[in-house]
Amino acid sequence: MKVLVAVKRVIDYNVKVRVKPDNSDVDLTNVKMAMNPFCEIAVEEAVRLKEKGVATEVVVVSIGPKVAQEQIRTALALGADRGILIETEEKLESLTVAKLLKAVVEKEQPQLVLMGKQTIDSDNNQTGQMLGALTNMAQGTFASEVAVDGDKVNVTREIDGGLRTVALKLPAIVTTDLRLNEPRYASLPNIMKAKRKPLDVTTPADLGVAMTSTLSLVKVTPPAERQAGIKVGSVEELVEKLKNEAKVL
Amino acid sequence: MLTFDSLRLASPYYNDNHAEWRSQLRKFVEREIMPHVDDWEEACDLPQALWHKAAEVGLLQLGYPEQYGGLTEGTDIFHTIIAVEELSRTGAGGIYATLMVHGIGLPPVVHFGSDYLKNMVIAPVLSGEKHISLAITEPGGGSDVANLSTSAVRDGDHYIINGSKTFITGGIRADWYTVAVRTGGEGVGGISMILVPADAAGFSRTPLNKKQGWWCSDTATLYFDNVRVPASYLIGAENQGFMPIVHNFNNERLALTAGALASAKVCIEEAAAWAKERKTFGKPLSKHQVIRHKFAEMVRQVNATQAYMDSCAWQIQNGKAKPADIALLKVQATMVMEFCAREALQILGGAGYMRGCKSERIYREVRVNAIGGGSEEIMRDLAARQLGL
Ligand SMILES: Cc1cc2nc3c(=O)[nH]c(=O)nc-3n(C[C@H](O)[C@H](O)[C@H](O)COP(=O)(O)OP(=O)(O)OC[C@H]3O[C@@H](n4cnc5c(N)ncnc54)[C@H](O)[C@@H]3O)c2cc1C
Numbered sequence: 082m083k084v085l086v087a088v089k090r091v092i093d094y095n096v097k098v099r100v101k102p103d104n105s106d107v108d109l110t111n112v113k114m115a116m117n118p119f120c121e122i123a124v125e126e127a128v129r130l131k132e133k134g135v136a137t138e139v140v141v142v143s144i145g146p147k148v149a150q151e152q153i154r155t156a157l158a159l160g161a162d163r164g165i166l167i168e169t170e171e172k173l174e175s176l177t178v179a180k181l182l183k184a185v186v187e188k189e190q191p192q193l194v195l196m197g198k199q200t201i202d203s204d205n206n207q208t209g210q211m212l213g214a215l216t217n218m219a220q221g222t223f224a225s226e227v228a229v230d231g232d233k234v235n236v237t238r239e240i241d242g243g244l245r246t247v248a249l250k251l252p253a254i255v256t257t258d259l260r261l262n263e264p265r266y267a268s269l270p271n272i273m274k275a276k277r278k279p280l281d282v283t284t285p286a287d288l289g290v291a292m293t294s295t296l297s298l299v300k301v302t303p304p305a306e307r308q309a310g311i312k313v314g315s316v317e318e319l320v321e322k323l324k325n326e327a328k329v330l
Numbered sequence: 331m332l333t334f335d336s337l338r339l340a341s342p343y344y345n346d347n348h349a350e351w352r353s354q355l356r357k358f359v360e361r362e363i364m365p366h367v368d369d370w371e372e373a374c375d376l377p378q379a380l381w382h383k384a385a386e387v388g389l390l391q392l393g394y395p396e397q398y399g400g401l402t403e404g405t406d407i408f409h410t411i412i413a414v415e416e417l418s419r420t421g422a423g424g425i426y427a428t429l430m431v432h433g434i435g436l437p438p439v440v441h442f443g444s445d446y447l448k449n450m451v452i453a454p455v456l457s458g459e460k461h462i463s464l465a466i467t468e469p470g471g472g473s474d475v476a477n478l479s480t481s482a483v484r485d486g487d488h489y490i491i492n493g494s495k496t497f498i499t500g501g502i503r504a505d506w507y508t509v510a511v512r513t514g515g516e517g518v519g520g521i522s523m524i525l526v527p528a529d530a531a532g533f534s535r536t537p538l539n540k541k542q543g544w545w546c547s548d549t550a551t552l553y554f555d556n557v558r559v560p561a562s563y564l565i566g567a568e569n570q571g572f573m574p575i576v577h578n579f580n581n582e583r584l585a586l587t588a589g590a591l592a593s594a595k596v597c598i599e600e601a602a603a604w605a606k607e608r609k610t611f612g613k614p615l616s617k618h619q620v621i622r623h624k625f626a627e628m629v630r631q632v633n634a635t636q637a638y639m640d641s642c643a644w645q646i647q648n649g650k651a652k653p654a655d656i657a658l659l660k661v662q663a664t665m666v667m668e669f670c671a672r673e674a675l676q677i678l679g680g681a682g683y684m685r686g687c688k689s690e691r692i693y694r695e696v697r698v699n700a701i702g703g704g705s706e707e708i709m710r711d712l713a714a715r716q717l718g719l
Contacts, residue, residue, distance in 0.1 A: 097331070113335070115353070151346055158350065266357035269388025272350050273404040 082229070082251075084127045084136045085191035087182055088120035088156055089173075090149040091202040100303045107202075107301060116152040119197025121159075122257040125264040126227055127195050128160035135229045136193070138162050142185050144178055146170055150280060157275035158267035164280040171292040177285075179211035184288035186216055191252060193234060198223050198256040209256035219249035223258040332602035332625065334419055337595045337632055343408050343640050351409055355416045358387045367422045368686065370546040374539045376428055381458030384429055389413055391456045394440060398452035407647045410581075411588045411639070418592035421600075421688030423695045424544035426589055431500035434582055434703075435462035435508045438523050438574035442566035447525060451506060463504040465495040465526075465552055466575065472497070473708045475510070475575065476518045480554060482511035484561065484568075489513070489524060491557040497702075501550025502537050504528055509554075514569040522571040525563040532557040543694035579704070580646050580653065583660040586703045587639050590663035591632065593699075597667075597674035597689045598628050604678055615677065624673045631666045638662060654716035657709040664700040671696050 092098060092107070093115040099108045116124075130136035141156040143149045144167040153164035167181050186194060199206035213220035221227075221236030225244065228235045229251075237246045239258045249255075267275075285292050313319045323330045362383050370376055384390050393410055394400025417426040432455050439451050439462075454460035468478055480493025491511060498507070507526045514520030526533065538549040566574050602625065605616040615621045642659050645651040674689040675682040682689050700706050 151350070154346070155350060155353075158354070266361070266387060267350075267354040268386060269351060269354075269392060269405070269409070270401055272347065272354060272388075273401070276347065276404060 082130075082136050082192040083138045083140065083189065084130060084193045084195060085186065085189055086120070086123045086127045086139060086141050086156065086161065087178075087194070087196040087208075088124060088141055088143045088152050089117045089197070089200045089202075090114050090143065090145050090152045091117045091200050094118055094201055100301050104300050104302055106298060114148070114151075116155055117197050117200040117202075119199060119201075119257050119259070120152075121264040122259070122261050123195040123197055123255075124156045124159050124161060125262045126224075126255075126257060127193075128265075129262065130193075130227075130229065131160065131162075140165065140189055140191065142167065142182065144169065144173060144181055150282075153280055154275050155267065157278045157280070158272045159265060160271070161278075163278055166280065166282045167285060167288065168282050169285050169292060171285075172294065174294060174296055175205045175208045175211055176295065177290065177292055178208050179215055180290045181285060181288060182208070182212050183215045184290055186212070186218075193229070193251065194218070194254045195227075196254070196256050198258055209254055213254050216254075219253040220256070221247050221249050221253065222256045224255050225258050225260045227255055227261065331606075332598055332629070334592075334595045334599045337598060337629065337636075339633060339636050339640075341636075341640050343644055347404065348408050348412060352412045352416060355387065355389070355413065356419075358383075358389075359416050359420060363417075363420055363425060367420050367425070367546075371422055371424070371691070372545070374545050375548065376425065376546050380429060381461075385456065385458040389417075389430070390432065390458055394436070394452065394456055398440075398448060399456045400452070407584070407643045408640075410585070411643060414585050414588035415592040418589045419596060421593070421596045421691055422546060423589055423593060423692070423699070424547035427544055428500050428503075428547040430585075431464070432456075432462050433585060434464040434578060435500070435504075435506070437578040437581070438464075438508050438565050439525065441577055442523070442574040443525075444562065446562055447565065451525065455506075460505040461500055461503045462506045462508060463498050463500040465498050465501070465507045465509045467495060467497050469494055469496045469551070473705060476521070476572075477516075478510055478512060478521065480509070480511050482513050482522060482524055482559075484513070485558075487561045488558045489561060489564070491524070491526065491554040491559060493554050495552040495554075496550075497538065498550050498552055499544075499547055501535055501552060502548035507552065508565065510571055510575060513571075518572040520569055521575070522568050523565040523574045524559060525565060526554070526557060526559055530557045530559060541698075543691065543696075543698055580651055580656045582703050583656050583709075584639070584643055584646060586699060587635075587642075587659050587663040590660075590667040590699050591635050591639060593692045593695065594628070594632050594635075594663075594667045594670035597670040597692055598625065598632065600687065600689050601625075601674035601677040601682075604681070608679075621677060624677060628670045628673055631669060635659075635662050635666050652716065654713040657704065657713045657716075660704060661706045661709045661713075664696070664706060667692070667699060668696045 093113040096113050101108045127139040131139050139161040141153050141161040142165040143153050196209050223239045224236045225239045226237035232251050234249050234253050236255055237244050391401040439447055455462050482489040482491045505528050509524055509526050511522055512520050513522040532555040534553045535550045606614055608615045671693040675693055
């Protein structure tokens with residue numbers, strides 16, 4: 082079974098994001114970039130499927146600038162077999178990404194597509210769903226457990242107030258939630274081996290997808306700064322303030 | 331914000347592959363080491379499982395020949411520097427010193443040992459199953475290596491060893507020791523290196539676990555009482571032991587430099603986070619000129635040391651290193667570590683004096699860096715001699 086995993090280059094989750102002074106976007110200059118954490122979980126799941134003998138090949142695809150090869154190399158070091166970079170300097174929107182992924186799905190014919198439920202940069206949480214609609218493939222979103230069973234995959238989904246398990250006919254799309262697994266770290270020998278694994282570069286034009294934009298970014302504002310706290314002298318004072326100032330009692 | 335990472339100068343010596351190694355190793359350290367550092371320090375021990383994990387991630391094998399299970403392909407000296415830095419980022423120098431002690435114990439075997447010794451020793455050490463320590467220093471003296479007195483006398487196809495070694499890192503855990511012994515006359519021309527197994531009859535060891543720092547590191551005094559070792563355990567030729575000792579000095583001093591420098595950065599990071607939060611006299615500490623200038627001064631020294639270190643590493647890699655430069659680099663690094671530990675503790679105030687603060691621990695680790703692996707005095711003296719003075 083071939084597994085396709087989509088990974089995105091985003092700001093490292095440890096970095097404190099700064100908004101540009103003109104509020105036009107987030108400031109990316111000299112900021113550490115990394116693989117989106119949900120995508121890392123998807124890679125880990127694919128590699129585990131391979132280690133279990135369920136998957137025979139793990140192909141990683143990323144869409145982004147040339148440097149996004151770094152994230153593909155990371156996935157290869159974690160155990161994926163080969164990579165595809167769809168190189169573009171354009172801004173990425175969920176629908177275009179879904180269209181590009183559809184083109185890759187048609188070419189590669191994977192039985193399972195694993196991707197993060199969302200990326201931590203724009204938090205859209207819709208690309209997997211859009212890809213499902215475009216390809217007519219079954220989808221299991223927010224997975225906390227993935228079990229391939231013959232020509233089916235059972236996906237346990239994290240939903241409000243509980244878990245819901247769906248059985249999908251393969252080929253299918255699964256988007257990962259945080260609790261699906263704990264991604265491994267790559268060993269130095271595997272980092273070195275990853276350098277020799279194949280990585281093909283293609284472009285949206287090659288895949289026949291136009292990078293048209295349907296959205297324009299209006300404004301980005303940082304969250305309001307937290308106000309400094311105060312010390313109260315007594316429980317009575319606290320209750321008084323909760324009643325009359327905060328008006329929560 | 332001043333952080334461990336923001337303090338790293340962009341440098342032509344590091345590429346994407348180095349960055350990848352750093353980020354994967356960072357994950358390893360965050361998951362397998364960071365949560366346990368305080369416990370291990372208080373327990374004065376490290377778990378054996380750590381060696382197996384370190385072998386899995388490739389730490390133990392880095393830089394050793396592939397035919398014995400090592401890893402050299404595609405790696406260079408900067409991968410090693412990154413390994414030291416990321417392990418030192420824990421703020422507990424004892425972890426690197428002990429986990430990677432084969433970095434001083436093994437090279438004599440790798441570069442001067444017979445095939446017989448190499449086949450016996452290297453692979454199990456690199457897989458983390460077995461441990462090897464280096465035993466040079468004696469109760470009678472450490473700096474004056476040429477005058478060491480532990481003796482090895484040839485008796486048929488064995489050597490009989492008598493004497494004692496002290497302050498030996500990893501000395502309680504070790505399965506083998508690479509020991510400097512006197513086989514000939516006075517001075518450097520009478521020294522040999524020999525492998526001694528910890529289970530040899532007549533060998534014993536006692537722990538030195540009341541140390542100022544490096545608590546998680548097992549340090550030992552070793553006693554050799556008519557210890558018989560096969561003559562085939564000799565590393566290199568008889569009375570030619572000084573070469574294996576000095577051969578690894580540049581690498582050892584570079585590693586000590588990287589550790590001292592990383593420790594200095596940990597101090598700056600911790601003090602900076604505190605200085606931005608802590609308010610005195612109506613404003614954050616970081617807004618008081620006296621404190622701001624402390625940071626500027628620390629960063630100045632760290633930057634200079636970083637550039638000096640990277641340049642020396644490149645020189646070592648390309649066979650262009652002058653021992654004087656490497657010796658003085660080590661002095662530079664330990665003095666910067668000392669300065670930064672001092673200033674960080676001043677900035678942290680009483681909080682910095684309490685256990686649980688990385689800078690507090692690093693402060694207690696300054697001296698072992700400044701004394702071990704060639705003391706500051708000895709390094710300066712060596713450099714002056716090399717400079718023809
Ligand atoms: C925690 C720890 C771990 C260690 N691990 C190991 C290990 O694994 N293996 C090992 O072999 N050793 C180890 N050492 C020993 C270390 O290498 C020695 O402590 C060091 O070489 C200094 O030797 P010494 O302590 O005998 O001091 P001495 O040589 O007695 O020197 C004492 C002081 O006098 C100074 N001095 C000496 N000679 C001169 C001179 N000619 N001019 C000016 N000043 C001079 C020195 O700089 C030093 O400050 C370790 C030490 C420590 C503290």
